[in-house]
Amino acid sequence: MNPLSLGLFAILGIAAGTLAGLLGIGGGMLIVPGLFYLFDLIQLPQDTLMHMAAGSSMCIMICTAASSTWAHHRQDHIQWSIFRTIIAGIAVGVVSGNLLANRMPTQILELIFGIFLLVVSTKIFFGKKSEEEEQTVGAPGIVATSAVGMVIGFKSGVLGIGGGALSVPFLLYCGLPMKKASGTSASFTLPIAIVGTLSFLLLSGNQTSIPWSTGYVYWPAVLLVAPFTMLGAPLGAKFAGIVAPEKLRTIFAGLLLVISMRMLSGTGLITWDFPLV
DSSP states (O other): OOOOHHHHHHHHHHHHHHHHHHHHHOOOOHHHHHHHHHOOOOOOOOGGGGHHHHHHHHOOOOOOHHHHHHHHHHHTOOOHHHHHHHHHHHHHHHHHHHHHTTTTTTHHHHHHHHHHHHHHHHHHHOOOOOOGGGGOOOOOOHHHHHHHHHHHHHHHHHHTSSHHHHHHHHHTTTTTTTHHHHHHHHHHHHHHHHHHHHHHHHOEEEEEETTTTTTTTHHHHHHHHHHHHHHHHHHHHHHHHTTHHHHHHHHHHHHHHHHHHHHHHHTTTSSOOTOOO
């Protein structure tokens, strides 16, 4: 990689970490498409781009998820009883999703990820329900909770991202306040990242011969992006107290919409000629 590429990986890490601090989300929704385009820039094989992006994103998440989980634990924002109930289902879901992703062409993964980002951006734009409006029914039984965990893990295993888009609404539905829902959701991300990374390392259906990679994990990207995500997170947290939350949500939704359109255009589903992305 040339100096420009090295700098772009670092910028991706800072951007993902800053957004995580600003909005209280994981950075996977930005890291995966960011790595996808950077891997294309440095000319990794076209048929492995999404697989490498998802696998490397999972590995990067181990660092950020460990830091986030410890911080939430110190503030007593994690409902460990739910964590213990759901963790087995999450692990099974992650491995199942990864095995399926390994057998999909990168174009199909690109299509799925683009549609996912489109749905999330639309939900952010139009779904502004307050915490008080959420229905609360208490935590379901172990079978139902494990099934939800499998769905959360499966989505994460396929796309290489954390489970917050599904786990936070589920935890709110169970009656947790927003702070505990966010903290408990963050705790799910650590086992998702660990199991997902091991899956992408060991269960890859087509082991690549790309230098500096193991399975579908590209180590230079991990070592460049992960430290900068941890530097960007506190920076984003400081900005969060300055910018209005609704403005932040709108900006983030717009960014996801642009990324989703660009990814879908790469599949031939739509035409997108915007030169900057």
